Amino acid sequence: MKALVLSGGAGTRLRPITHTSAKQLVPVANKAVLFYGLESIAEAGITDVxxxxxxxxxxxxxxxxxGSQFGLKITYIPQERPLGLAHAVLIARDYLGDDDFVMYLGDNFIVGGITDLVDEFRGNRPDAQILLTRVADPRAFGVAELDPSGQVIGLExxxxxxxxxxxxVGVYLFTPLIHEAVRAIEPSWRGELEITHAIQHLIDSRADVRSTVITGYWKDTGNVGDMLEVNRMVLEGMDRxxxxDVDxxxxxxxxxxxxxxxxxVNSRIVGPAVIGSGTVITNSYVGPFTSIAENCRITDSEVEFSIVLRDSSIQGVGRIExxxxxxxxxxxxxxxxxSAHRFVLGDHSKVQITS
Structure with missing residues (x-):
């Protein structure tokens, strides 16, 4: 069994951070979101990615x-531009061959990993298996319709x-039958080959498409609010x-x-929080649910419920949260x-000012 990990995409909801950085590499508790997914794949016993x-x-x-740092063998597959999840399967055809595979969206975060899901798929081997979770506003996602017995009868x-x-949820398991489906569909109104359309093609062809509804924690870390929430959750599970050096x-x-x-130095750190190597915190307060990456400088300031990436400095600021x-x-x-505010802001920036 192989894995197909999607690490393209523009990351528009995380701009301006993603103007200069891949969204999958934005850190949660000082580790890239993508790395959590790769570790889950390795823990499930999959090595070829x-x-x-x-x-x-x-x-x-x-x-x-x-990929050796994760116990994996990585093969990179270039995609000229993001044309949909099904397009990713299409261009990965030669790599995947006739193997079953798990498709994992690199900016998704699932607590507990995917080992049980992979084992279930290996044991039953349906034509496709999808992961579902209940959300407050499904209009922003692909949505599944189930019949009274729990069978998948439709996707939108x-x-x-x-x-x-x-x-x-951004994890799918497929047999090679999916390759026929992605070749059969047409681009959506968005100009993309949708994986939901490909799975619907399998359903219409009376293939065995099953679902698992998860009750654990899942986030698509595509916006700042979700990033901060995942960071909070991961930090809560860390050990002291x-x-x-703490003076x-x-x-x-x-x-x-x-x-x-x-x-x-002369500072107060209230956990859960993580302070990266090379960072110096002086005369400051770092509050709960905060990740400070490596080589930062925090001086005469307060920071809480925030993520600070590497090589940044915060000096003389009353409070950031x-x-x-x-x-x-x-x-x-x-x-x-x-009395004035002075800015240098990139495209798509958002600023909140207290007068």
């Missing part, structure tokens, strides 16, 4: 390499009037570990991780006179 890459291919390849992609609240004037409370090479701060960012106070 085809990875669909697009404009951010160089960055993905630099981070993942040959981002419907205006959903027939259920069961959204497709102090490998860096006697500082205090660390609860599940705090201070990586080797980090320094805490519910924020995603990119790489090589500088956050400083504005001059007190004249």
């Amino acid at each position: 085809g990875m669909i890459v697009g404009d951010t291919a160089a960055e993905i390849e630099e981070a993942v390499g040959d 992609e981002k419907p205006d009037r959903p027939k259920s609240d069961l959204a497709l 570990r102090i490998d860096g 006697t004037a500082s205090e660390t409370i609860g599940r705090v991780v201070v990586e080797e090479g980090a320094r805490i 519910a924020s995603l701060i990119g790489r090589h960012v500088e956050v400083t106070p504005a001059p007190s006179v004249p």
Whole structure:
């Protein structure tokens, strides 16, 4: 059995972060979202992985390499532009051959991994198996309709009037029969080959399409709110570990991780929180559910419920919360006179100002 991991896409909902970085590499608890998925695949006993890459291919390849750090063998499959999930299956045909495979969206996060799902598929071997979860607003997802016995009878992609609240999670398991289906469908109104249409083709052909409704934690980490929520959840499961230097004037409370090479000076860290290697926190407060990546500088400031990426500095800022701060960012106070705000903002930025 192989895996097909989708790591292309523009990441428009995470702009401006994704103008310069792959959305799958934005860190959760100081580890790229993509890495959690690759670890889940390895834990399920799958070693051969085809990875669909697009404009951010160089960055993905630099981070993942040959896959050996995860116990995997990675083969990169370029996609000129994102033309749909079914298109990814189409261009991966030669790599996948006649093997069964799991398709995993690289920006999805599933607590508990996929081992049980893969084992279930291997044991029963339906033509396709999809993962579903109940959501408050299914209009933003692919939606499944089940009959009273739980059999999948229909799928819709981002419907205006959903027939259920069961959204497709970004994990799918297929036999080689899916290759016939992706060749049979036409592009949707979005100009993409939709995997929901391909699975619907299997249903219409009376193939055995089964579903599993999960009750555990799942997130599509496509926007800032979801990133912060996943970060919160992962941090809650971490154990306390102090490998860096914490001076006697500082205090660390609860599940705090201070990586080797980090320094805490006259500061208070309240967990769960993680401080990356090479980061220096001075005269500051870092509150719960905060991840500070490597080589950052936090001075005379307060940060809580936020993600700060590597090589950034926050100096003299009263309080920052519910924020995603990119790489090589500088956050400083504005001059007190004249009273004004001063910005250098990229495309698609969002700013909230308290007058």
